[in-house]
Amino acid sequence: MNGKWSKENFIKFDQENPRIWELFRKYTNxxxxxxxxxxxxxxxxxxxxEEVIERRTExxxxxxxxxxxxxxxxxxxxxxxxxxxxxxxRRNSYHN
Numbered sequence: 001m002n003g004k005w006s007k008e009n010f011i012k013f014d015q016e017n018p019r020i021w022e023l024f025r026k027y028t029n030x031x032x033x034x035x036x037x038x039x040x041x042x043x044x045x046x047x048x049x050e051e052v053i054e055r056r057t058e059x060x061x062x063x064x065x066x067x068x069x070x071x072x073x074x075x076x077x078x079x080x081x082x083x084x085x086x087x088x089x090r091r092n093s094y095h096n
Contacts, residue, residue, distance in 0.1 A: 015065060018072070023050060024074065040070060048060070
């Protein structure tokens with residue numbers, strides 16, 4: 001499937017924005033200490049808080065379209081976390 005949030009575009013976006021992955025991993029690891037399941041979208045909101053409020057990064061933006069990619073990347077890299085994020089299957093998916 002082609003589009004803005006394709007797997008290929010995610011790989012490029014991820015390489016160009018390593019801090020997002022660093023923070024996604026950091027906050028997910030923290031959440032896993034306290035919870036068996038959690039929201040990847042909540043992790044994204046925490047990243048936004050960190051960048052915009054704490055670091056005062058004026059032009060920071062991250063599109064929600066990347067959430068499922070980061071959730072899948074995390075669970076792929078850390079197999080012991082399988083099921084931490086709820087992953088939905090769709091007939092037409094960017095992840096296939």
